[in-house]
Amino acid sequence: MSRPPLSLEQIFADHLRVLATTLRPNTLANYRKVTRCFLAYLHASFPRVRKLSQLRRDPHLLGWFRSLCQHQPPLGNESRLAYLLWLRRLLLDLADNGHPLQPDLIRRQDFPPRTRYLPRPLSLQDDQHLQQQLHQLDDLESNLLLVVRFTGIRIGECIDLPLDCLRQVNPEQWALHVPPGKLHSEREVPVDELTRRILQRILLLRAGVRPSWPETPPGFLLPRRRRNHNRWEEILARALAAAASRAGCTPKVTPHRLRHNFATTMLRLGVSLPALMQMLGHNDIRMTMRYVQVTQQDLQREFHRACHYTTLRHPVPKLALSLTTAPPRPNILSIRDSIAAATHLLQTFRLDLQDSKASSKLHRLAQRLRKINRELEYLVAPENGRTLAG
Numbered sequence: 001m002s003r004p005p006l007s008l009e010q011i012f013a014d015h016l017r018v019l020a021t022t023l024r025p026n027t028l029a030n031y032r033k034v035t036r037c038f039l040a041y042l043h044a045s046f047p048r049v050r051k052l053s054q055l056r057r058d059p060h061l062l063g064w065f066r067s068l069c070q071h072q073p074p075l076g077n078e079s080r081l082a083y084l085l086w087l088r089r090l091l092l093d094l095a096d097n098g099h100p101l102q103p104d105l106i107r108r109q110d111f112p113p114r115t116r117y118l119p120r121p122l123s124l125q126d127d128q129h130l131q132q133q134l135h136q137l138d139d140l141e142s143n144l145l146l147v148v149r150f151t152g153i154r155i156g157e158c159i160d161l162p163l164d165c166l167r168q169v170n171p172e173q174w175a176l177h178v179p180p181g182k183l184h185s186e187r188e189v190p191v192d193e194l195t196r197r198i199l200q201r202i203l204l205l206r207a208g209v210r211p212s213w214p215e216t217p218p219g220f221l222l223p224r225r226r227r228n229h230n231r232w233e234e235i236l237a238r239a240l241a242a243a244a245s246r247a248g249c250t251p252k253v254t255p256h257r258l259r260h261n262f263a264t265t266m267l268r269l270g271v272s273l274p275a276l277m278q279m280l281g282h283n284d285i286r287m288t289m290r291y292v293q294v295t296q297q298d299l300q301r302e303f304h305r306a307c308h309y310t311t312l313r314h315p316v317p318k319l320a321l322s323l324t325t326a327p328p329r330p331n332i333l334s335i336r337d338s339i340a341a342a343t344h345l346l347q348t349f350r351l352d353l354q355d356s357k358a359s360s361k362l363h364r365l366a367q368r369l370r371k372i373n374r375e376l377e378y379l380v381a382p383e384n385g386r387t388l389a390g
Contacts, residue, residue: 034090131146143198144158150262154256163220169188175188
């Protein structure tokens with residue numbers, strides 16, 4: 001006696017039980033969510049589809065894509081992209097297990113473009129006022145927010161900090177040990193003396209807190225009833241909003257925005273992007289680029305710093321010709337050196353000018369001098385057969 005065919009729900013449920021042996025609970029919950037969403041759409045729009053072999057790209061999958069776009073409340077591009085990725089993984093797994101499925105049900109062009117996020121740091125003035133306000137409050141919440149601002153850790157990582165999070169690297173250097181968090185990797189973020197004092201202050205304030213629940217599990221910097229971020233995330237978000245309002249910050253301030261300020265500050269202090277990526281706990285340098293904001297002042301500072309280093313590495317050429325000490329018989333080489341020195345002086349003087357028109361004129365003059373030097377180099381080139389060097 002043959003077994004009755006399995007329903008779509010049973011097929012997906014069996015496969016999800018297999019995935020549960022290797023996937024994390026949160027990841028498995030995402031696959032269950034997309035399975036419920038897709039099967040609910042099929043039963044409502046195509047009730048006759050009872051087998052995987054009946055699935056077609058058009059109209060079944062394309063219709064589901066359109067339903068995601070019409071979802072209420074609207075789904076962002078990142079959410080729809082995740083839905084398509086999860087369902088494609090399930091369909092490919094089922095096809096590999098021998099289920100009759102049509103190929104290319106979900107194609108590359110079906111994925112919506114990723115949202116391009118811009119850096120969201122506070123202005124320098126708002127950042128300073130907010131830090132002053134947090135220092136004045138000097139309670140447990142404000143000190144925790146200062147730790148987020150001065151180390152760039154995520155708010156969830158701050159809540160999960162252990163009691164012994166401050167580690168001594170050497171007699172003069174300390175680091176904040178961040179346990180595995182969002183990306184399941186741990187790291188150590190360098191801290192200065194101010195951050196060390198803030199962490200010591202948190203320990204003192206923590207000792208005076210009498211929460212309404214026992215500290216289980218023990219060993220965390222913050223007491224909690226269970227490993228749940230929701231309570232402390234809400235407390236810190238409200239505390240930051242109140243402090244930002246008192247400090248006069250006009251934009252909306254969230255704990256994650258402090259992380260953007262840390263990244264931008266570190267970049268302006270000269271920290272390289274690879275080092276900043278390690279501090280922020282990113283796996284991709286492109287994610288780090290979303291956190292930093294480069295202004296015109298930053299560009300000007302970096303440009304003039306590069307010009308200064310270039311001057312140090314390539315000193316100003318010495319003038320071969322002078323009004324007082326001219327060589328008895330000038331030659332092409334000495335003239336070339338003098339023109340090169342004059343060109344360098346023009347460019348150096350031009351960088352200090354505030355008048356853009358005058359700077360542009362000096363730049364054109366320097367270009368002419370370079371052209372004259374190239375012509376002189378052509379005259380003294382050995383392949384030209386000329387002997388103008390002396």
